[in-house]
Structures are given as C-alpha cells and as structure tokens.
Amino acid sequence: MEVWAVEAGISAPHLRVADFGGLRGMAATADIEAGEPLVSLPIGAALLVTPKQRCPFPDFCSPAFYASKPCRAFSGPYGGPPWRSRAKLAAALVAGGVGSVTALHVPLEQVLNGAVAAALFNLIYDYLLSQRVKWYSMVPWLDLINHRGTVESTVEYEYFRDRFVASTTSRRFRKGEQVLISYGPQSNDSLLQFYGFVEAGNPHDAYRVPDLAARARAAAASMGLKLQAAPSGASSIGSAPDTAGTLTRGGPDEHTLAAITAEVASARPSADGVTAVQRALEVAAALCDAELDVLGPVDRPRGAAPQLQSARAAAAAAFRHEKAAVLQDCARACRQRAKRKTP
C-alpha cells in the first residue's frame, strides 16, 4: 500500500500506520508543528462524489441513495472542477469553434458569441454550485487518521495544484504520538451513528430533552416553585415547532434557555434580586439532576466484563456514560452561572 501511495503521489512524510490499544491510526514519525501539512495528495488519488456526478453503479446502489450522499465520507465545500478539466473544456470550445468556421462556414462572430456564452454559463454554474453544495470524498491516508473533537484541523483543496492538503491548526504532535484530526464539531449521537464510536469527554456532545416544557415544569416543582397552570397547547415551549431542548456542557443552548425562562416566568415565590434568567438556570440545573436520575447508574462496566461484552453493548454503555457527564457538567455550569449577576 505504501508503494502504491508513493506511485499515486501521496505525501505524508511524518506519518506511519500504528496500533493504539487495538485501534488503527497514524503515529507521528517526527515532531509535527501546528499548521504543518499532515497529508497531501492529488485529487486523482481520492474517490470523489461531485455534485454533478450521476450514480456510477446503479446496479449496486439506487441513484436516490447515491444522491443522498454517503455521510461517513470526508466532505468539504465544492471547489469546482480542477483547472485541467477547465482547460479541456476550453480546448473543446476552441476546436468546435474552429471546426464550425472552417468546415461549416458559420460566421466567426456567431461562433465567438456562442463560445463566450458557454464558458460564462459554465463558470457561473460552478460558482453558484460551490456556494451551496459539498463534495464527498474517500481520501487515502487521510482516512487513516482518527478523530478528537478538541483538535482543530483543516482539509483544503488547492485548486491550481489540484491536491487535498490536511493540516492541524491548533496543536503540534510529538514523535511517536497519535496524530488526530477533527471530523467536525459532532455530538456523540452523530459520531456513533455515522462513525460507530463514542468520544470520551467530547466537547461537542449534547443531551436532548424531549418534551422540554413538561420536564422544566416538573423540575421547577421539585424546587418548590409554583407555576401558573399552562392551558393545554398554550405552553411557550409546547407551541414551538420543536418541543425538545438541548443541554450542553456549558448550559442549555440559547433556544432552550429562552424557552425555560418563558416557561418558569410565572414562578412563585419570586426570590428577591434573582433575575428570570438566573431562575431559569436554577431550574435547568434541577432538570439535569432529574435526567440523571432517569439515566440511572451509568458507570462504565468494570473487570472482566468489557472483553465479554459485544461491541454494541460497550458503545451503548459508553454513550450513556458520556451523556451523564454532559448532564453533570451542564448542572455545574448552570449553578455557577446562576450565581453571577449577568449569567
């Protein structure tokens, strides 16, 4: 494979395939500075799905499935066709034009007008496409690097070199260390669904609270607060199209905090000097505690059990463990923020 990589023009001078506790990944063979390219490869070495492309194997997968895009593949903003394709198009236009003038005796002005219109249409079409769509790609060597949500990394398409270049922007790797990139700011739900693993301490993980209105009210009640009864269908949250809320390690997201604030605005007794948002944060913390109770004990299985467990059961246990950690962090953050004058 390494011979093939060299022949294909793939350059990853400081990486080698290595095993990290049973997980294959890439190790640094020398110190790598932040910003230094990790992998660089010609676009021809990657398997690309571009926006204009039709399903190349309709017998293997339906065109509709193909059009829905394989989410596990690396994706990035569509950079338009490489300059070589544009050069070929230009050459075809010139050849067609010359042929039309000499063989078909079409007036030169007419041919030039047509060629300019075709070139412009192509450029505008690609420009508009590149604003809206992504291309998806399987990228050899780059696809051997594992994920860490805290690493900042980029994968760029260099138009004139016609290459993908991946680098990290936030950190250096020491010789022998595992080299990691970020697959994007993804929750564990998304990582588990699309990549089959759960990231411990994932900074982008979140906990979804279904039926936020009812649970916020129940949390408020558990704190001894009395709320005006919400007439059915009149809940500030219940009337919104999405009735779920999102709790992150830093507290409820903006929408969720606003919704809880509105839901508990009528809370009595109203404590002196406590703003509506501070009250909502206290309720959010109680809501986290209640969700933790629902989750129950979520310790990772210990002892000999992990080896005996199926990978699926282990992933489910890790997933629950991480969700509990998100709730604990969220409750802590809410309580800290509720103490501040401007939470």
Ligand SMILES: C[S@@+](CC[C@H](N)C(=O)[O-])C[C@H]1O[C@@H](n2cnc3c(N)ncnc32)[C@H](O)[C@@H]1O
């Ligand atoms: C792009 S590949 C990375 C290379 C892969 N480990 C291999 O051996 O081919 C993505 C897959 O690697 C694994 N992976 C990546 N990052 C991981 C992590 N932080 N923890 C566990 N598995 C990870 C997952 O199985 C994921 O679907």
